[in-house]
Amino acid sequence: MVKVGILGYGTVGSGVFEILDKNSNIISKRAGQDIEVKYVLDLRDFPGDPAEKYVVHDFSILENDDEVKIVVETMGGLHPAYEFVKASLLKGKNVVTSNKALVASFGTELLQIARDKNVNFLFEASVGGGIPIIRPLQTSLAPDEIDEISGILNGTTNFILTEMTENGSDFDSVLKDAQAKGYAEADPTADVEGYDACRKIAILTSLAYGKQLDFEDIYTEGITKITDRDIKYAAKLKAKVKIFGSSKLAGDKVSAMVAPKLITHDHPLYSVDGVFNAILVKGNMVGDVMFYGQGAGKLATASAVVSDIMEASENLDNNINVIWSDEKLELMPMDEVVSKFFVRVSGNKADNEAKIKELFGEVEFVDAGYDDETGFVTKDITEAVYENAAKEIGSVINKIRFDA
Amino acid sequence: MVKVGILGYGTVGSGVFEILDKNSNIISKRAGQDIEVKYVLDLRDFPGDPAEKYVVHDFSILENDDEVKIVVETMGGLHPAYEFVKASLLKGKNVVTSNKALVASFGTELLQIARDKNVNFLFEASVGGGIPIIRPLQTSLAPDEIDEISGILNGTTNFILTEMTENGSDFDSVLKDAQAKGYAEADPTADVEGYDACRKIAILTSLAYGKQLDFEDIYTEGITKITDRDIKYAAKLKAKVKIFGSSKLAGDKVSAMVAPKLITHDHPLYSVDGVFNAILVKGNMVGDVMFYGQGAGKLATASAVVSDIMEASENLDNNINVIWSDEKLELMPMDEVVSKFFVRVSGNKADNEAKIKELFGEVEFVDAGYDDETGFVTKDITEAVYENAAKEIGSVINKIRFDA
Numbered sequence: 163m164v165k166v167g168i169l170g171y172g173t174v175g176s177g178v179f180e181i182l183d184k185n186s187n188i189i190s191k192r193a194g195q196d197i198e199v200k201y202v203l204d205l206r207d208f209p210g211d212p213a214e215k216y217v218v219h220d221f222s223i224l225e226n227d228d229e230v231k232i233v234v235e236t237m238g239g240l241h242p243a244y245e246f247v248k249a250s251l252l253k254g255k256n257v258v259t260s261n262k263a264l265v266a267s268f269g270t271e272l273l274q275i276a277r278d279k280n281v282n283f284l285f286e287a288s289v290g291g292g293i294p295i296i297r298p299l300q301t302s303l304a305p306d307e308i309d310e311i312s313g314i315l316n317g318t319t320n321f322i323l324t325e326m327t328e329n330g331s332d333f334d335s336v337l338k339d340a341q342a343k344g345y346a347e348a349d350p351t352a353d354v355e356g357y358d359a360c361r362k363i364a365i366l367t368s369l370a371y372g373k374q375l376d377f378e379d380i381y382t383e384g385i386t387k388i389t390d391r392d393i394k395y396a397a398k399l400k401a402k403v404k405i406f407g408s409s410k411l412a413g414d415k416v417s418a419m420v421a422p423k424l425i426t427h428d429h430p431l432y433s434v435d436g437v438f439n440a441i442l443v444k445g446n447m448v449g450d451v452m453f454y455g456q457g458a459g460k461l462a463t464a465s466a467v468v469s470d471i472m473e474a475s476e477n478l479d480n481n482i483n484v485i486w487s488d489e490k491l492e493l494m495p496m497d498e499v500v501s502k503f504f505v506r507v508s509g510n511k512a513d514n515e516a517k518i519k520e521l522f523g524e525v526e527f528v529d530a531g532y533d534d535e536t537g538f539v540t541k542d543i544t545e546a547v548y549e550n551a552a553k554e555i556g557s558v559i560n561k562i563r564f565d566a
Numbered sequence: 567m568v569k570v571g572i573l574g575y576g577t578v579g580s581g582v583f584e585i586l587d588k589n590s591n592i593i594s595k596r597a598g599q600d601i602e603v604k605y606v607l608d609l610r611d612f613p614g615d616p617a618e619k620y621v622v623h624d625f626s627i628l629e630n631d632d633e634v635k636i637v638v639e640t641m642g643g644l645h646p647a648y649e650f651v652k653a654s655l656l657k658g659k660n661v662v663t664s665n666k667a668l669v670a671s672f673g674t675e676l677l678q679i680a681r682d683k684n685v686n687f688l689f690e691a692s693v694g695g696g697i698p699i700i701r702p703l704q705t706s707l708a709p710d711e712i713d714e715i716s717g718i719l720n721g722t723t724n725f726i727l728t729e730m731t732e733n734g735s736d737f738d739s740v741l742k743d744a745q746a747k748g749y750a751e752a753d754p755t756a757d758v759e760g761y762d763a764c765r766k767i768a769i770l771t772s773l774a775y776g777k778q779l780d781f782e783d784i785y786t787e788g789i790t791k792i793t794d795r796d797i798k799y800a801a802k803l804k805a806k807v808k809i810f811g812s813s814k815l816a817g818d819k820v821s822a823m824v825a826p827k828l829i830t831h832d833h834p835l836y837s838v839d840g841v842f843n844a845i846l847v848k849g850n851m852v853g854d855v856m857f858y859g860q861g862a863g864k865l866a867t868a869s870a871v872v873s874d875i876m877e878a879s880e881n882l883d884n885n886i887n888v889i890w891s892d893e894k895l896e897l898m899p900m901d902e903v904v905s906k907f908f909v910r911v912s913g914n915k916a917d918n919e920a921k922i923k924e925l926f927g928e929v930e931f932v933d934a935g936y937d938d939e940t941g942f943v944t945k946d947i948t949e950a951v952y953e954n955a956a957k958e959i960g961s962v963i964n965k966i967r968f969d970a
Binding site for chain 1: 585588589592593595596597598690696697698701702704705706707708709710711776831834836837844849850851852853854855856857858859860863865866868869870872873876877880887889
């Protein structure tokens with residue numbers, strides 16, 4: 163019998179409670195012992211809810227109860243999640259979290275405390291919701307040098323881009339629709355500006371290379387500048403616009419970014435639409451491996467949390483080796499990163515053509531039926547070359563990197 | 567330092583040797599110790615090969631060397647693979663295998679010996695080649711009751727069906743092409759008749775439900791009857807023909823089969839083409855999760871083997887709990903399994919319509935431009951209802967189940 167304390171009875175926390183109850187037979191059998199909730203910490207009470215009798219309002223009750231061997235942090239936010247998690251680890255408790263912000267900001271320190279205390283700090287649910295990715299990256303793909311990780315890591319933006327692609331709708335109206343459907347938050351900034359995906363790719367990249375990557379160092383570009391015209395050009399290019407969190411190994415350097423990209427039908431993530439997430443990992447031996455599923459949602463995310471609870475229950479006093487040192491992962495300077503760029507500049511092709519070729523080199527023009535602008539795709543060029551050319555031409559409407 | 571003995575220096579065995587060599591730095595770091603090959607057992611010698619100095623011809627050398635803690639079985643076939651694996655486990659060695667036939671036939675017994683000896687019998691590479699599926703099913707999806715597993719589990723048949731779909735080619739010429747390219751064996755029976763996929767879905771289903779499923783009990787239908795006409799009808803239905811190994815939970819019964827199926831673009835495996843494999847798992851909490859990658863190939867499969875070697879190296883004297891008892895998993899009788907059927911009967915629609923409706927119930931007719939036959943799709947009916955109707959009408963050219 164293992165006793166669990168849940169911090170935060172919101173969407174994910176209540177999902178964890180529900181799974182531990184509804185699937186208790188399966189969980190007990192597979193974990194080799196019963197796993198039971200002892201406390202649910204929340205500021206609120208939940209009269210009539212099955213969790214009602216477990217609710218406490220004071221963290222120190224969990225903290226000081228030695229019977230609680232696993233603390234499940236599903237509060238979200240950095241504070242007091244960080245303080246509660248750190249205190250739990252220092253008390254020799256295992257901690258499981260779904261909190262990407264916490265892992266991205268304090269993962270290095272919290273993993274070290276877990277090591278020191280011979281317990282575990284597990285966070286499968288922090289990336290990709292219900293998609294198994296953290297554990298497969300550390301186990302199944304352990305023999306491989308990771309050459310690339312490319313993930314559709316945010317369901318809200320994938321839903322918005324899918325709707326724009328399928329219905330020709332513009333960003334603002336799709337966002338409003340997504341908010342009405344509950345797929346986007348009232349304040350959608352963290353999703354649409356790529357901040358959410360940024361924390362997730364930071365976590366995956368830290369695990370892939372075993373070093374700390376500060377998410378603030380990752381170039382991050384959202385989808386707010388994507389218009390219906392971009393989508394029309396994409397269709398002309400037989401491509402879709404998707405926003406990726408990605409990192410790549412080039413020589414001994416790693417590049418990382420969050421940005422919208424154009425991908426064509428031969429890309430393994432081309433058909434990942436709507437609120438689904440997927441993560442492509444390229445290993446130097448295994449080749450392309452892709453993981454797909456619900457990147458958010460109460461029970462999907464909670465299932466990932468419970469898988470970590472089960473792993474912790476089998477390793478209560480045994481730190482599972484996670485290679486994520488406090489050595490900082492130095493990223494390749496963004497200036498040196500090479501991409502093909504799809505670019506739109508104002509003014510028609512006849513007026514623009516010579517200047518574009520002079521500044522951007524050999525390009526392929528794309529006609530989506532607009533006379534007041536010129537669309538084209540560059541060859542592989544560095545960000546620095548692109549930036550200089552864009553500054554020089556002075557009339558860039560938008561650019562999207564081409565993942566080909 | 568852990569010493570490994572490899573049984574069989576064929577495609578996968580030599581891939582394992584290559585990965586342990588080329589990625590030795592990463593592997594040592596992540597496994598926490600060096601992993602080194604001590605013996606390669608093969609009937610042949612390999613003069614000039616890096617493995618040359620490790621080659622032995624007598625299994626008893628490995629068997630009786632206590633320094634060999636992990637035996638890697640990549641010989642394929644049932645005998646002497648079974649005898650060697652069993653002897654290794656009985657000597658207290660961990661065993662890792664890529665051999666699906668061995669696992670499907672003797673998994674129950676070999677897992678029990680591993681339990682008794684407190685070692686491990688691991689077989690990630692036996693299903694899906696480089697795709698992580700065995701371990702995620704046992705760990706990441708452990709909180710879930712598994713409602714369904716549907717897998718494109720054989721690269722050869724997926725390649726053949728993809729070519730038939732994309733180029734309108736007929737089965738025989740694509741098979742010849744696949745043989746020329748090395749994607750199909752000289753004797754393609756195990757692939758094209760579904761026997762390979764059958765063993766793989768037997769393994770996955772045994773793991774999902776924790777009981778022994780005899781692969782002989784699984785209804786297995788290959789792709790040899792699929793013609794260019796079927797592919798044309800599929801296109802009319804906006805569907806593709808894929809061959810699946812699948813199992814489903816219905817109430818407290820499990821159904822399982824290997825058969826070609828029609829799937830439409832909203833199916834997560836619709837875009838899995840060519841030699842790639844993918845496995846869709848539906849959990850009662852996590853929803854749809856999909857795993858995709860190279861289902862075969864030297865280094866992809868060998869990477870999965872090495873991930874097991876690394877897991878074994880961290881658990882040399884610790885049996886990792888695998889729930890797969892000797893209790894037999896009773897399958898739902900095939901007669902009771904419900905599907906929609908796409909059916910082609912000879913003779914034109916005018917002559918056939920009344921009879922078809924009388925026998926098959928409400929159907930949707932499909933016109934692919936053939937006057938000498940009639941194509942239609944049934945509602946959900948049992949296999950028994952289909953079989954009776956097919957026998958009664960007497961003129962069925964082919965039928966393909968519709969996964970919708």
